[in-house]
Amino acid sequence: MSVAMQHNAPVFDPDSAKAGQVALKFFFNLMEKWNCTLEQQMVLLGSIGRSTLYKYRQLPEVRLPRDTMERVSYLMGIHKSLRILFGDKPSTYEWVKKANSEAPFNGNSALQLMLAGGVVDLADVRRYLDGVRG
Template sequence: MAIPASDIGSVTDGAEAGRVALTFFFNLMEHWGCSREQQRVLLGSVGNTTYFKYRKLPAIRLPRDTMERISYLMGIHKALRILFSQQPERAYEWVHKSNAAAPFNGQSALEYMLAGRVIDVADVRRYLDGVRG
């Protein structure tokens, strides 16, 4: 990834933080192999116009909800990189694998997050933080 998840915290809350967050987001989506529609849902069900504006990686102050979602995704990425430190490719595959554990109940983490609520993304983050210990 071009921008480590830890770097977002060093950027002030403003237009530059938005650009850094979007750069991270789109890099992660490429690694996860997410479709445009999946990306739009993970960003908070943004419209096509907004999505394509974000793809240009502008220096933009993102809505609080969008920043919160990306922050959770950063935590998910970080936790997976720690859990699969010896096999980084597995960190990117994990989100696509079905998982019998709660809260997934047979869904993949990505399917679970695609319900569209910010709490769903937060649940995946909490789950991974619990597994990490």
Template sequence: MGRWGVRDEDAATLLGGLSVKTYRRWRSGDYGRVGRDLADRMSNLLGIHKALRILFQDPARGYAWVTRPNEAFGGRSPLDVMRQGGMGDLQRVRAYLDSARGGW
């Protein structure tokens, strides 16, 4: 999530409320147990990343999209929506991108 410019605290929230200490340990390669909720969250985040790479030829534009205000999200950025921490928040951003790219 480093390319999105997400702070460690936000990344921990996106991954379901991990502690920042656990997130940093995982980031360094010391992975722990991955339960169903975390696997689903990672799947959604990877889906968002994939959709951005498909929609934007320049990866930097796709990464920047995550932090820019968007009418589809009431003027909030997709990151602001995802920072709310719910699975539905991740799914909302992913569904928007999937529909924009014509996902199946």
């Protein structure tokens, strides 16, 4: 018998509607801290439509597409890395909009790179920050 079953521990299901709600709550809180526009938010969530974005802003319990959950997961990792590197101060949230001469940014900001729209772009920012953290 597994330990989780022995202690009747709840099992987290990332494909559940509750997980989708938690992911959306995190996403919109982060977008507020980053001062992202609605258009930027739609791109970061995978180029979703405006009506879908407004539905998501109501924080429903919704099973999000795997791509959307993956995107939010990368954003969570980026946020965590920034908090570890810079703490919880306003400049922490401004970093994503500052130009960066290092690869993979090549003079652009992290947000500009992420707004290219691909999951790989989010992954590149996450990988960069993980490297900086060491």
